[in-house]
Amino acid sequence: MNELLAPVEMSEADRLTIAAGTPGLTLMENAGAAVAEATVALAPGQRVTVVAGPGNNGGDGFVAARLLAERGYSVKVILVGEASRLKGDARAAFDRWRGPVEAAAPEALAACDVIVDALFGAGLDRPVEGLPRAMIEAINARGVPVVAVDLPSGINGATGAVMGAAVKATRTVTFFRRKPGHLLLPGRLHCGPVAVVDIGIPASVLASVQPKTFANGPALWGLHFPLPRIEGHKYSRGHVVVVSGGLSTTGAARLAARGALRAGAGLVTMASPREALAINAAGSLAVMVRPVDGALELAEFLTDHRRNAVVLGPGGGVGAAMRDQVLTALGSEAAVVLDADALTSFAGEPEPLFAAIRARSAAVVLTPHEGEFSRLFKLLYKDLKVKSKLEAARMAAAASGAVVLFKGPDTVVAAPDGRASVSDNAPPYLATAGSGDVLAGMIAGLLAQGQEFGMTGFEAASAAAWLHGEAAAAFGPGLIAEDLPEALPGVYRTLFAQVAPPPP
Numbered sequence: 315m316n317e318l319l320a321p322v323e324m325s326e327a328d329r330l331t332i333a334a335g336t337p338g339l340t341l342m343e344n345a346g347a348a349v350a351e352a353t354v355a356l357a358p359g360q361r362v363t364v365v366a367g368p369g370n371n372g373g374d375g376f377v378a379a380r381l382l383a384e385r386g387y388s389v390k391v392i393l394v395g396e397a398s399r400l401k402g403d404a405r406a407a408f409d410r411w412r413g414p415v416e417a418a419a420p421e422a423l424a425a426c427d428v429i430v431d432a433l434f435g436a437g438l439d440r441p442v443e444g445l446p447r448a449m450i451e452a453i454n455a456r457g458v459p460v461v462a463v464d465l466p467s468g469i470n471g472a473t474g475a476v477m478g479a480a481v482k483a484t485r486t487v488t489f490f491r492r493k494p495g496h497l498l499l500p501g502r503l504h505c506g507p508v509a510v511v512d513i514g515i516p517a518s519v520l521a522s523v524q525p526k527t528f529a530n531g532p533a534l535w536g537l538h539f540p541l542p543r544i545e546g547h548k549y550s551r552g553h554v555v556v557v558s559g560g561l562s563t564t565g566a567a568r569l570a571a572r573g574a575l576r577a578g579a580g581l582v583t584m585a586s587p588r589e590a591l592a593i594n595a596a597g598s599l600a601v602m603v604r605p606v607d608g609a610l611e612l613a614e615f616l617t618d619h620r621r622n623a624v625v626l627g628p629g630g631g632v633g634a635a636m637r638d639q640v641l642t643a644l645g646s647e648a649a650v651v652l653d654a655d656a657l658t659s660f661a662g663e664p665e666p667l668f669a670a671i672r673a674r675s676a677a678v679v680l681t682p683h684e685g686e687f688s689r690l691f692k693l694l695y696k697d698l699k700v701k702s703k704l705e706a707a708r709m710a711a712a713a714s715g716a717v718v719l720f721k722g723p724d725t726v727v728a729a730p731d732g733r734a735s736v737s738d739n740a741p742p743y744l745a746t747a748g749s750g751d752v753l754a755g756m757i758a759g760l761l762a763q764g765q766e767f768g769m770t771g772f773e774a775a776s777a778a779a780w781l782h783g784e785a786a787a788a789f790g791p792g793l794i795a796e797d798l799p800e801a802l803p804g805v806y807r808t809l810f811a812q813v814a815p816p817p818p
């Protein structure tokens with residue numbers, strides 16, 4: 315159930331189901347019935363107004379109207395568009411509705427206790443203007459609960475964008491699978507809780523649709539999660555190297571190191587400039603500290619292949635020295651996680667970075683926040699019209715050859731092969747100094763352990779993003795970056811029980 319279907323994929327699922335013998339009107343009846351149920355569950359009173367549009371989203375609304383009236387609710391339909399132009403299943407559903415139909419006008423919403431928003435769903439294909447826009451604004455101004463059919467009208471299902479104006483729903487009922495626009499911002503903020511209902515589309519259609527976008531969670535990567543093995547030892551759990559910045563900026567690397575260790579890496583070593591050796595050593599117990607200055611010494615340090623994952627960037631400084639260290643790390647056999655200054659150091663001239671990434675086979679994960687993303691990938695932004703964070707991350711992954719984790723409240727992880735995950739579990743108090751450094755370390759911690767489990771850069775970055783959000787939520791408000799690694803054991807306790815294979 316973790317697949318996210320863009321509207322074109324959803325209509326393919328729909329088409330395949332109908333071709334296999336289920337009438338479209340049956341799907342619409344099932345969809346309308348689920349909307350009616352949700353409305354009953356919410357309805358604070360007896361007066362229901364269904365705002366219906368000219369397509370099949372409106373069709374679902376007509377079905378819901380009929381079923382609610384049959385249950386004794388006082389229902390009226392406001393039709394945005396011409397009744398004479400309704401077609402197909404929507405026409406059939408309209409013809410079965412025997413109650414009142416009013417022409418659209420904002421005043422028509424005056425007397426109701428709940429609104430069913432069936433104006434636009436998957437078929438929204440341009441900005442909303444004129445009367446439909448006035449209706450959306452009137453729905454939002456009315457102040458009664460709103461049940462959105464499939465998507466809050468005005469939200470683009472593929473991108474989560476507000477197309478001019480969008481309904482603010484109390485809850486949303488969608489069909490078969492969620493859509494990217496339910497998770498991506500600002501769409502998610504318009505949905506309320508999203509219920510996914512079965513309307514008779516069989517999961518087998520997914521074999522043909524081949525979705526590549528997923529809601530992030532254990533269902534996506536649990537099979538590859540590196541659970542510690544009874545016959546394992548610390549060396550079999552991987553060895554992460556975190557490259558530290560100079561004397562005044564060691565904290566970021568120490569946060570990353572702690573994240574890597576708590577994520578389960580067997581060993582973690584900070585590669586520290588000599589000037590910062592004493593402070594790094596004083597601030598670390600289980601984490602080891604070794605003197606490593608500059609790219610040449612880093613190259614030498616990474617010739618030991620047991621050091622199989624490297625984090626570069628947190629607190630590392632921007633400039634030529636960082637670029638050299640990054641290219642050196644990419645020349646090694648270790649998995650590489652590049653964050654913060656490692657990304658900004660290539661702003662304006664990313665080609666040498668991308669070339670070095672494409673020349674290697676081991677995993678590379680880039681973890682930009684929005685500022686770092688636009689600095690590093692500004693050519694992409696300029697050359698192509700990017701419609702969403704999902705598309706931007708996918709293009710960045712394709713252009714760089716790396717897995718790109720694009721941070722934020724709706725973190726997207728995209729792989730060069732086109733797969734992408736979208737997270738919706740990060741609480742807002744995760745936006746705190748240093749939390750991204752912990753995340754970079756966690757990714758490396760999973761990559762270091764994960765090779766024999768088939769945990770690639772995409773799975774490791776997705777898993778770390780999800781665990782990061784869960785750890786923050788488990789700790790709760792008041793969180794600071796130092797708390798994140800310490801909250802991870804509680805998350806692991808539940809996760810390990812969930813993903814552990816059943817006893818033989």
Ligand SMILES: NC(=O)C1=CN([C@@H]2O[C@H](COP(=O)(O)OP(=O)(O)OC[C@H]3O[C@@H](n4cnc5c(N)ncnc54)[C@H](OP(=O)(O)O)[C@@H]3O)[C@@H](O)[C@H]2O)[C@@H](O)CC1
Nearest residue numbers: 328342368369370371434435436437438439440441442464
């Ligand atoms: N797929 C499935 O499995 C199932 C799908 N189902 C339901 O079908 C819904 C999709 O139906 P859909 O494709 O008819 O599109 P829909 O959202 O009703 O909108 C299209 C209409 O709006 C119009 N229009 C568009 N943008 C506009 C704008 N900015 N401003 C003004 N007008 C605009 C456009 O008109 P036109 O472009 O011709 O002017 C067209 O008439 C889906 O969300 C779900 O609820 C269920 O019944 C069960 C099975």
Ligand SMILES: Nc1ncnc2c1ncn2[C@@H]1O[C@H](COP(=O)(O)OP(=O)(O)O)[C@@H](O)[C@H]1O
Nearest residue numbers: 721722723740741742744745747748749750751
């Ligand atoms: N509004 C938000 N809601 C939830 N998570 C957020 C929000 N804003 C940022 N984050 C998360 O917080 C972390 C911040 O990372 P980053 O910006 O790199 O901070 P730092 O460089 O200080 O470590 C990222 O994991 C990001 O996804």
Ligand SMILES: [K+]
Nearest residue numbers: 431434465467
């Ligand atoms: K809608």
